[in-house]
Amino acid sequence: MERIHCRECNELISSTAQFCPKCGANQIHVVQYDSDNSAFTNKNESTNQKPNIGLNIISFLFPFIGLILFICYNDDAPIRAKACGKWALFGVIVETVLTIVSLIIFFGIIGFVSGFSE
Numbered sequence: 001m002e003r004i005h006c007r008e009c010n011e012l013i014s015s016t017a018q019f020c021p022k023c024g025a026n027q028i029h030v031v032q033y034d035s036d037n038s039a040f041t042n043k044n045e046s047t048n049q050k051p052n053i054g055l056n057i058i059s060f061l062f063p064f065i066g067l068i069l070f071i072c073y074n075d076d077a078p079i080r081a082k083a084c085g086k087w088a089l090f091g092v093i094v095e096t097v098l099t100i101v102s103l104i105i106f107f108g109i110i111g112f113v114s115g116f117s118e
């Protein structure tokens with residue numbers, strides 16, 4: 001059976017009890033509201049909602065994984081999903097630029113070598 005603390009005397013009581021057996025305080029509504037509220041706040045804001053640095057780095061290095069994370073997190077944690085999507089996009093741009101630069105260098109070397117051998 002799930003146990004909660006009495007809102008008056010902090011005694012551990014059954015979560016389904018309407019009155020505390022020790023002090024007699026009414027537990028309905030207030031306890032329900034408190035436990036639901038804190039559970040939601042802790043779960044959503046401290047773990048799911050905040051952007052995760054590790055996930056951002058993964059999204060940046062592997063934009064495809066970032067895209068998957070973006071789709072997966074979009075419903076549950078939009079803030080984190082947006083951060084992953086943003087870093088994935090940034091990763092795509094950086095990798096495209098690096099590919100173009102390396103192609104330019106590659107063809108530059110080919111041109112230099114073929115010019116040198118003639």
Ligand SMILES: [Zn+2]
Pocket residue numbers: 006007008009010011020021022023024025
């Ligand atoms: Zn009590």
